[in-house]
Amino acid sequence: MPVGGNGEKADPNMPVAVWRERDSLSGEVVDAFVMVLRTSGCRWARGAGCTMCGYRRDTHPGVGPEHLRAQLKCALQRYGGEPIVKIYTSGSFLDPEEIPPDFAREVLSSFASTASRVLVESRPEYIADDALDMLSAFREKVWVAIGLESASDEVLQKCVNKGFTVDVYVEAARKLRSAGIPLKTYVLLKPPFLSEWMAVEDAVRTVEFAVEHSAEVSINPVNVQSGTLVEHLWRRGLYRPPWLWSVVEVLLRTHGKGRVVSYPTGGGKRRGAHNCGRCDGEVLRAIREYSLKGEADVFASLNCGCRERWRAIMEYGRVTLNSDDV
Numbered sequence: 001m002p003v004g005g006n007g008e009k010a011d012p013n014m015p016v017a018v019w020r021e022r023d024s025l026s027g028e029v030v031d032a033f034v035m036v037l038r039t040s041g042c043r044w045a046r047g048a049g050c051t052m053c054g055y056r057r058d059t060h061p062g063v064g065p066e067h068l069r070a071q072l073k074c075a076l077q078r079y080g081g082e083p084i085v086k087i088y089t090s091g092s093f094l095d096p097e098e099i100p101p102d103f104a105r106e107v108l109s110s111f112a113s114t115a116s117r118v119l120v121e122s123r124p125e126y127i128a129d130d131a132l133d134m135l136s137a138f139r140e141k142v143w144v145a146i147g148l149e150s151a152s153d154e155v156l157q158k159c160v161n162k163g164f165t166v167d168v169y170v171e172a173a174r175k176l177r178s179a180g181i182p183l184k185t186y187v188l189l190k191p192p193f194l195s196e197w198m199a200v201e202d203a204v205r206t207v208e209f210a211v212e213h214s215a216e217v218s219i220n221p222v223n224v225q226s227g228t229l230v231e232h233l234w235r236r237g238l239y240r241p242p243w244l245w246s247v248v249e250v251l252l253r254t255h256g257k258g259r260v261v262s263y264p265t266g267g268g269k270r271r272g273a274h275n276c277g278r279c280d281g282e283v284l285r286a287i288r289e290y291s292l293k294g295e296a297d298v299f300a301s302l303n304c305g306c307r308e309r310w311r312a313i314m315e316y317g318r319v320t321l322n323s324d325d326v
């Protein structure tokens with residue numbers, strides 16, 4: 001549910017959005033409360049930014065601690081005691097320039113007494129000693145999510161423009177593990193400039209790499225966000241979001257290797273991961289069911305004529321491009 005509007009007229013005293021969704025907690029399907037804080041935004045996005053990220057529109061240059069406190073108050077009024085709380089910003093919760101550490105502590109304290117898990121997101125370079133000290137006070141509850149996107153430095157640099165290398169992620173993961181804080185890793189499915197097949201191969205390899213460092217891995221299929229390079233390409237017919245069959249493929253090929261989930265944003269829509277339009281609802285339901293329960297047989301009965309078309313596109317991407325380039 002959007003709360004504070006978007007763009008320059010957005011109210012800095014209101015969060016971008018709060019909503020409820022379903023998630024899994026220790027094998028049980030439970031409610032999760034999600035709050036998106038409006039902040040000054042991602043430092044990396046201000047300088048360069050990732051090719052698929054349009055979060056800049058949810059930021060506000062004048063947000064200060066008093067605005068953040070007002071946003072927290074607003075969110076707490078809507079919080080119903082859900083056992084999972086996810087706190088998103090349009091950047092990094094652990095960047096002290098974006099979220100003052102005192103306020104970060106206040107946010108975690110506000111939810112940690114009720115929730116069983118409080119998840120925050122950060123780029124890996126902000127997993128610094130001060131942040132770890134702060135998080136350690138909530139060790140039993142707090143999870144950190146990092147968008148690794150790809151385990152290939154070449155994809156990170158040329159396709160995502162991520163601004164860090166895999167080593168930086170590995171070091172952050174090591175620090176979190178030492179501090180006893182679970183890590184959730186986001187894997188991007190189909191950044192621009194990869195064929196459908198290359199994208200699937202890259203995502204499978206990245207999931208296999210990330211599960212070694214993570215309590216949970218989330219496959220995030222690219223959705224076309226406003227004002228991004230991806231949108232620029234998409235408008236010119238040079239980019240198509242991934243097929244939902246590709247999401248299924250990555251989940252099936254990584255089944256049993258760790259906890260791997262996917263909740264495709266904009267799934268079934270033109271800007272999100274989609275199939276032919278006829279089977280999207282059913283495939284999305286199966287992906288969601290798999291993410292909540294981890295049982296691969298949810299995919300067994302799926303079929304549609306478009307699966308053959310997807311297979312042909314995958315094959316074309318395989319034979320025309322060299323996988324060593326991924």
Ligand code: SF4
Nearest residue numbers: 042045049050053091
């Ligand atoms: S994806 Fe994350 S790191 Fe990249 S620009 Fe967006 S908020 Fe920043």
Ligand SMILES: [Zn+2]
Nearest residue numbers: 276279304306
């Ligand atoms: Zn179909």
